[in-house]
Amino acid sequence: MNVMSLINQWLPLLIVFSSFFIGLVIFFLREESYHLRTFLNLLVAVGKLVLVGFLIWGVYHGQVYEIRWVIAPELELYLHADALSVLFVTLSALLWLVTTIYAIGYLENSPHRSRFFGFFSLCVSATVGLALAGNLLTFVIFYEFLTLATYPLVAHKGREEARKAARLYLAYTLGGGMVLLVGVIWLKSIVGPLTFVQGGILDTLPVDVHDELRWIFLLLIIGLGVKAALVPLHGWLPKAMVAPAPVSALLHAVAVVKAGAFGIVRVVYDMYGVEFAAELGVLLPLGIAAAITIVYGSIMALFQDGLKKRLAFSTVSQVSYIALGASILGPLATIGGIVHLVHQGIMKITLFFAAGNYAETLGIHKVSEMNGVGKRMPLTTLAFTIAALGMIGIPPVAGFISKWYLGLGAMEAGALGWVMPVLIASSLLNAAYFLPILYRAWFVPAAVDWPQEKITSGRYGETRAMLLWPPLITATIALLAGLLAAMPFSPLEWVELIAAREYR
Amino acid sequence: MTDMTGMSSLLIVLAPLWPLLLALVRPDRIGQWLLPLAVIPALWVALIPEPGTTVDLPWLLLGSRWGVDDTSQVFLLITAWLWFIAGLYSVSGTPAGAGLWRFRIFFMLTLSGNILLILAQDMAAFFLGFAAMGLASYGMIMQQRSVTVTRAGRVYLIWTVLGEVILFTGIVMVLGTTGSHYFDSVPGAELSLVAVSMVTLGLGIKLALPGLHVWLPIAHGAAPPAVSALLSGVMVKAGVFGLLRFLPAGTESVVQVAEWLVPLGLVGAFYGVAIGLLQTAPKVVLAYSTMSQLGLLTMLTGIILQQPQAEPALLFALLLYVAHHAWVKGALFIGVGVFKKTLSIWVILLLGLLALVLAGLPYTSGALAKGSLKAALPGAYSWLEIWLLLSTFATTLLMGRFLWTLFAYRAHHAATQRISLRLPEWLAWGLLLETVLFWPLLFGAQPVKWVEALPVLLGAVIALLMAWRVRVPAGDLPVLAVHGFFRLRKRVLG
Secondary structure (H helix, E strand, O other): OHHHHHHHHHHHHHHHHHHHHHHHHHHOOOOOOHHHHHHHHHHHHHHHHHHHHHHHHHHHOOOOEEEEEEEEOOEEEEEEEOHHHHHHHHHHHHHHHHHHHHHHHHOOOOOOHHHHHHHHHHHHHHHHHHHHEOEHHHHHHHHHHHHHHHHHHHOOOOOHHHHHHHHHHHHHHHHHHHHHHHHHHHHHHHHOOOEOOOOOOHHHOOHHHHHHHHHHHHHHHHHHHHHHOOOOOOOHHHHHHHOOHHHHHHHHHOOHHHHHHHHHHHHHHHHHOHHHHHHHOOHHHHHHHHHHHHHHHHHHHHOOOEHHHHHHHHHHHHHHHHHHHHHOOOHHHHHHHHHHHHHHHHHHHHHHHHHHHHHHHHOOOEHHHOOOHHHHOHHHHHHHHHHHHHHHOOOOOHHHHHHHHHHHHHHHOOOHHHHHHHHHHHHHHHHHHHHHHHHHHHHOOOOOOOOOOOOOOEOOEOOOHHHHHHHHHHHHHHHHHHHOOOOOOOHHHHHHHHHHHHOO | OHHHHHHHHHHHHHHHHHHHHHOOOOOOOOHHHHHHHOOHHHHHHHHOOOOOOEEEEOOOOOOEEEEOOHHHHHHHHHHHHHHHHHHHHHOOOOOOOHHHHHHHHHHHHHHHHHHHHHHEOEHHHHHHHHHHHHHHHHHHHOOOOOHHHHHHHHHHHHHHHHHHHHHHHHHHHHHHHHOOOEHHHOOOOOOOHHHHHHHHHHHHHHOOOOOOOOHHHHHHHHOOHHHHHHHHHOHHHHHHHHHHHHOOOOOHHHHHHHHHHHHHHHHHHHHHHHHHOOOOOHHHHHHHHHHHHHHHHHHHHHHHOOOOOOOHHHHHHHHHHHHHHHHHHHHHHHHHHHHHHHOOHHHHHHHHHHHHHHHOOOOOHHHHHHHHHHHHOOHHHOOHHHHHHHHHHHHHHHHHHHHHHHHHHHHHOOOOOOOOOOHHHHHHHHHHHHHHHHHHHHHOOOOOOHHHHHHHHHHHHHHHHOOOOOOOOOOHHHHHHHHHHHHHHHHHHO
16 A cells, blocks of 8 residues: 555656656767667657556546645645546657657757757646646746746747747747736735635635626736747747747647647636636636637638748637637537647647658748649658648548637537637638648649759658658657547546536 | 348448558559459448448447448449449540549549548448548549649539538537537437538538639549549439438438428539530530439438438439439540540440430430439429420430530540540440449330330430530539639730
8 A cells, every 4th residue: 555655756756857858868868879878868769658558547536646745834845646637648658659759750860859858848847847736836837947948949940030030939928927927926825825726715715805806817817828839929920939849849748738728628627617717707718818819810820831830820819729628618629629639739749740750851832832742752742641630620630629628618608609600710711821832742842952952862762761651650649639539548538527517 | 141131230330441452552454454443342342231230339430321222322332333344434535644543532532532432331431431421532633744634633622622621610519519420310300500510511512502612613524534423323322312311300400401402402403514614625514414314413402401301212213313323424524535536426325325314305214213213203393394394404415515516625635645445434334324224124124105105305406506606614604603703804904
């Protein structure tokens, strides 16, 4: 029994800090010790996935994994694994492994790899940490830590443009972090300890603090909205796409943007409680902000010729589905929003992997250069196609399931009148900026020369194996997450478990 | 007996999956023969299992159920047989090189979607099939590379995506009321008027309701013959099928919409003919004829949806009409392909025969379908009889125009090299012709009222006397408006 409780304490700690320590080790590796670094990277990524496997099993069977560490009175670090954290931890661990493989292939022979992988590992540590955070304070600490760990990654290429984008990123996120912190401290002064509890903890407060709670909600959402790229706080995201492809992939799929969205979900469901938030009347403004972001991001994406830039605006739009789901009262909308946390991640990471492959292999950076690329790189383009169709919401790819539940949730809450037009507009706009890419790639004959062909297709296929496999794997997952949505332990099934516990 | 059920279940699951597996086989000369073979499991399912056989696939999508009932089995038979013919025709007819792979993959995806939407007993699977069919057929349309085809493809894709998004909205609203995504929860559900309208609009694009029809003549005119045959023959019928699946017949809101479908269908029936008469390309004339015939089907569906229990005679008439139109129109489109290669006068004569069958010549499927339709009309709608006669007359005129365009085409291409047909092409067209001519005999000799043949004869005579000079672009009024706008802009901007 004692051993059990020891494991229950150590498991979350191990999951969070394994990559932290490996990251520190990697910093001190020499640049040319490629094999050792690769071994360490993969070891910790695979190891973490195995640990997460244990965690899933345990949480499903009602085990409690938690560890507390009181730093000072009223100041407690608290890691706790509930169903929602497990969902996000699993997503992070899985996509991290894939991205690590991709990054190793992508950065072959480029300088500063030890620095890159060091921060890369710190970054996963931060993401997993905020996923497992059991109270708002712990969440904020990891949230800020994430900001600092990603800054060097965005600036990695070291060119003026990259440094500028990274500075902008830092300005936005530190500013957002400040606002968040103010909100948290204010809230703490009213409530005391801010433990995340399914169903929320604020509904017992007296009526006279309700106004304060509304203001605090605004502060929290602004603080989190910077990372979640809610319009008009999204300015850094399209600029940050100068980062290397694996970083963009992570930024858009699990790490930064998702941290913001995950935070919004935590605040709405496990701090305020969605029913109480509805009572306060703060959900509708959140929903409107999300709706504006969804439509605005899609429209902006329409006008981008840069492939990664178009994908970046698409992220602005798609991530707000999560906030939209959170802003609609009712279990079905909750399912739609939270499941999109996973679905958007696997689809968007596929798109960025593919975009990186085009750039690395053929020097393609623009949509207008993609003519006929399907014939030259069929597998990469197939992966891109699956993910793009999923973004539009075409079955059986995962995005379809998200829209299905968001629509149903809106119907259940009687909010169909304003949610459905947003979903329709967004689907049509998604089609309008993704289908022309697919048309160019598959139906228009290629130009005589690619912009800059760096990797010739040969014995090993259309590009390096380590670049090719990651998008294929994630595209397959994206397809299966929709096709087998009703399978036990699918993202949808797991999220249904979460939603059932949020509404008591 | 359990063995038989097990076998049926297996084949029901296999019917949509088999084509996808075949899509992976190299499309060389032997591999091309897999095109017609892809429908074998579907044909088996259409003929052998008892209606009511279903398979539950609890892990698939949101929990899926596939199976057949009386209506869907007939739809499946009609569909699968035309796919078989189109596949056979395409064995040697598709362009060489990378085009082969592309055609193969999109053919199989479209086929798979088409079968799935018929077998689906739940809304998610239906939508999956519907979307796959709609999007993948874009790749089939885009066979030749030309400005016209590219434009046609774009118009087709825009309307298809629009239809799918609207249908999706409708499905979500239906689902919000029924609470279950299985179709057996639909009958009797009191849907909102908005939900019914959304479903109808989404499917109405496939049905080419007047105003939503722009894509049809453009796409059907530009696609290769076998693909046009499939589009016009079976894929647009997914609209009828979907309406019957999603809308709970006889409920208040459905009756309200259904009452509109009758006049709307009638308008479509005559509008299609009127514009079709002004066309010069044979396949565009046929496409407008499809719009017109879809109008009649829409009308009939509208009548069926007004009663909670579908009148068996009406449903039977609908199925006869669907079979009649699917196969005749398929044979006409493939026949145009045959004609354009051979430029043979014999082919024109055969096409003339088919044209008369479509119009409703006695002793043919046209007369059978229209006769049973007329016999089944409920009392409240007996006034439609005269309109049906008029529509027969109009269709005959349109078919006259069709033959006229063939002669014009022949005169224009007199100097062109004639291409001899390959064996599979002859085989495919021949088989379909025999199907068209002989399947009505299964229903025994029909009493012939020569009065009803009158409009056909009259139409034929008038058609012979007329030669048209006016023409309107495919896509008619909306396209004209767009052209006009650009011309105006040019003039204004200098």
